[in-house]
Amino acid sequence: MKKRVLIVEDEEKIARVLELELGFEGYDTEKVYSGYDALEKYREGNWDLILLDVMLPEMTGIELLRRIRSADSETPVIMLTAKDSVEDKVSGLDLGANDYITKPFQIEELLARVRAVLRTKQTDDASVLKAGNLILNEQTREVTRGTYEIDLTPREFDLLVYLLKNMRQVLNREQILNAVWGYDYYGDTNVVDVYIRYIRKKIDLEGHASLIHTVRGVGYVLKVNE
Ligand code: CA
DSSP states (O other), X not given: OOOEEEEEOSOHHHHHHHHHHHHHTTOEEEEEOSHHHHHHXXXXXXXXXXXXXXXXXXXXXXXXXXXXXXXXXXXXXXXXXXTTOHHHHHHHHHTTOSEEEEESOOHHHHHHHHHHHHHHHGGGSTTEEEEXXXXXXXXXXXXXXXXXXXXXXXXXXXXXXXXXXXXXXOEEHHHHHHHHTOTTOOSOTHHHHHXXXXXXXXXXXXXXXOOEEEETTTEEEEOOOO
16 A cells, blocks of 8 residues: 655645655655645544645644644654754654754655655564664565665575574574575585675664674674664
């Protein structure tokens, strides 16, 4: 089913760009230009995400967010704020906005944030495995670290699933080999080290903590170091 995004933005040009781009990405959208129209549309219900401009006629985005959050802590909201307004960002986040993006924004960045917020919303799903900001969806086979999408080969994917399902447990090479390659695999256990290296290269992005740790003389453990 298509995700429904409510666009609240009084600058028609921006609203139209958002409508178009989100449409291309496969979202269902509606756009409104004022605070009261937004409130009415919001109440019609069932939005997967609200993109909310702060500077709006009739009622500010901040006030609108306050009203939404007084009854609903679930629906994700991304605020669109002016570049120099630190105050709006802070009060937006304090009031329970999930994220914000400053204007003028790059559409690719906005789309990445939309995907990230919707993904986090889905993590109650049983097919989703998480370690810090690494999220793996077994059903869609999507893997992401923060806002980055990670491309794994089928074997790398299976190995990462196994590590995530056994989080914080030290696993030796034989265990990993049997679980991921199967008992009928007659190769060297070195293949495990090779694949761990491949995965690390892909998931340990710059600025993100390492997740797979080597336990000398034993094997590997996936954990999030606090
Ligand atoms: Ca505005």
